[in-house]
Amino acid sequence: MLSPSPAPSRAPSYAAVLRTRHASRTFGSALLGRLSYGMVSLSLMLAVKDTTSSYSVAGTVMALFGATSVFLSPARAALIDRYGPRRALPPMAGVYAALLGALAYATWRPGTSSLLLGALAVTAGACTPPLGPVMRTLWTTLVPERELLQRAYSLDGVAEELLFVTGPLMVGVVIGFAVPAAGVAISAALVLVGTLALVSSPVVRDVGTRPSAAKAVAPRGAPRTQRLLGVVGLRHAAVVAGAVGLCLGALDLLVVAFTEQHHRGAAVAWVMAALSAGSAVGGLAHGAVSWRASNRMGLPVPAAGLGLAMAVAGLSPDVYVLVAAVAAAGVFVAPALTTAYLAADESVGEGSRTQAGAWVNTAVNAGSSLGTALVGPLVDRLSPAACFAVAALPALLCAAVVARGAVGRSRR
Structure with a gap:
């Protein structure tokens, strides 16, 4: 059923994907923002555990953060489809980064209320910008050819896999010289800078609402x-x-x-x-x-x-x-x-x-x-x-x- 087709004389390569006009800039910006997702879970869990001295509270806060982030993802994506990434992503990323910043501030020292942490986590999770789905949508604009699009999606998937390996390693480096809350603050900065860089790409300006x-x-x-x-x-x-x-x-x-x-x-x-x-x-x-x-x-x-x-x-x-x-x-x-x-x-x-x-x-x-x-x-x-x-x-x-x-x- 599934077999390779005869290879053309000049089969498109991964290098051809990245050489496509605006592809490297757009993809690099999206990866910078998505690196935040590789860091934030571990950083936030360690930060909450430090400020509350409770693994139970840390687990509950992370469950709330993850649940709202995951299950509201289609609703946030609907906003992107309706208003376009250039209009919808910046406010979404701005609110998300601000809430992560509030979580970093709240967990920097011991004694923060677990109810406050839970409320901030729920709200932050609800605002998580869907940078992965947006980038995959942009690939269809950048490389509409079927074979090249397959390579683009494969490259995107492998890069995302590596981000979730690199992110925890970066958290390990951060907590070697700072408190875990610093990792949450860095995650906030990454997602904001990456999102703003992404929406400044010329290819994003061409994506409207349909x-x-x-x-x-x-x-x-x-x-x-x-x-x-x-x-x-x-x-x-x-x-x-x-x-x-x-x-x-x-x-x-x-x-x-x-x-x-x-x-x-x-x-x-x-x-x-x-x-x-x-x-x-x-x-x-x-x-x-x-x-x-x-x-x-x-x-x-x-x-x-x-x-x-x-x-x-x-x-x-x-x-x-x-x-x-x-x-x-x-x-x-x-x-x-x-x-x-x-x-x-x-x-x-x-x-x-x-x-x-x-x-x-x-x-x-x-x-x-x-x-x-x-x-x-x-x-x-x-x-x-x-x-x-x-x-x-x-x-x-x-x-x-x-x-x-x-x-x-x-x-x-």
Whole structure:
């Protein structure tokens, strides 16, 4: 079903993506702002723990921050689609940065009220600028050709993966010479500077609002969210992304349990680094190939690969084999998410692309949180192999359902 197409004599490369006019400037600005997201979670958790001396409060504040950030993402993306990034992003980023600054100030010294921290966290999470979905929408303007757009999305996905590795490392450097609240303040500065640089790009000035396109995706009179989720291609993309998130959320906890069971707790970092490395390699390799099948038809393949690799990882006899197995699982992560974003983008009208990307992004993050919550009670009751198999099941089931739906529609 999914096979490489014959390579053209001059196949587009990742360098060709970055050489596209305004691409490097726009992408670099977006990455600068998105680096904030790689730093803020760890910085805020450590800062809240320091000021309250309570892990429970820190966990609650982070849960509130994450919940409003994730579940209100489609609503914020709808504002981008309606008013355009140049009008909607600056006030959103300004309020978000100001609230992070308030959190940094509140956590700089001990004794801040947990209720105040919770209120600031909820409000800040609600204002998080959707820089990832916006950048993926801008890629469709910068590089409209299908093959070049696939490479752009792969590059974007790999870069985002690396940001979430680099961000915690930067936090580690910051807390070496300052309080954790400094990391929150730096996160605020990064998102504000990156967003302002992004909206100053010439390509952003050319992106306006297209309400007619947004209305074309579903029957007249239906609520906009219902219209979007009624699009089969977007639903399939969100389902696959949610399954990938479930696997990744479960994997975080399962790796900790596995390494502790084998008395190698310090190896957690190496296992997770192997996952990121595998994802980066898989994403770059997937983007470099010109696939014959459409993105919708290709959705189930990397999801099924991830599920199978997860199940095999549970059979690892020691940590060294687990590192290799998790790296192999990682190879399918970036291709699955890249394909999901591309399929979502292709399924909706031009005026709804940011919202479509936000729904996929929300599905990943919600799936990750749900995966961690669901697998936790199983760790003490089942063997590691059984836990890994259970965690792999959502990806395999979703791949089967999406594949059946895609094949069924192609026969009509």
